[in-house]
Amino acid sequence: MARLTENSESKEANMGYIYGILAFTAWGLLPIFWKLLSALSAEEILANRFIWSFVFLALILLGTGQYRKVRESLLGKRNIGLITLASLIISFNWFTFIWAVNSNYVVEASLGYFINPLVVFLLSILVVKERLNRGQYTALGLAFVGVAILTYLYGRIPWVALILAVTFALYGLIKRYLPVDSLVGLSLETLIITPLAVAYLVYRTLSGTGNLAGLPPLTMALLPLAGVVTATPLLWFTRSTRLIKFSSVGFLQYIAPTLTLLLGIFLFKEEFSAGHLLGFSFIWAALLIYTFATFKIHFFKKERTAAPMEP
Secondary structure (H helix, E strand, C coil), rough: HHHHHHHHHHHHHHHHHHHHHHHHHHHHHHHHHHHHCCCCHHHHHHHHHHHHHHHHHHHHHHHHHHHHHHHHCCCHHHHHHHHHHHHHHHHHHHHHHHHHHHHCCCCHHHHHHHHHHHHHHHHHHCCCCCCCHHHHHHHHHHHHHHHHHHHHHHHHHHHHHHHHHHHHHHHHHHHHHHCCCCHHHHHHHHHHHHHHHHHHHHHHCCCCCCCCCCCCCCHHHHHHHHHHHHHHHHHHHHHHHCCCHHHHHHHCCCHHHHHHHHHHHHHCCCCCCCHHHHHHHHHHHHHHHHHHHHHHHHHHHHHHHCCCCCC
């Protein structure tokens, strides 16, 4: 019976890692999509992102019959409060990232998600009360050095990076403690903001300050996809936070900023000096050490589970 439980937990953990890798890979490549919508302001992109995310999620709820869970999820002031807080935090995060990408701060945006795991580690220790082993603490130290080098190179406080790091870490923590199905929870989060988003776009259009009316057909066709590229990775991410340790999610997050950083350097031609490379190297070393330390523990657990029981 114990062996079956261990195997079940191992499979769930593996699925958690798969969901996490998929989510952060998608997020790492997302700047390409937002660049295609650069004819719009960051506010207009954000509004469309919420509207089309809600439409996409509502269709999934109707198709799967899970819309019945919406009412259950709204029972209790605690759930409503957490869902509202999550929607506000992710709104701020989305706006900051969209603005950064379309204002040529892609490298600094990637720095934010390099800093994010440090915030996640802090929350893991102080709030979730998780314990890290010596190798994981070593990795944390190396990551801190790498991020410090990257921060120093800017010669100023990297506000964009810090906002992205803190808001996404808090969002992940809230989602971990929100006893609501990931699909239903995200649907409710987008529902809360969607009326405001619609009102904003209507106001911009009627006042003549909006850009939607003059968009080329290709851009107009891309707008509905904002819901797909937004909701799908978030669903994967939420599932991942439920299946693996919160600190492990923190290091998987290095996938996204690594891809974003590569896009900033090679596709968007932003500055990347030898100092950037040094900081980047520290962070990758931290990732390798953390991965080894974490999976070494899992390996020995499996070895003990597989060992024959003594009579």
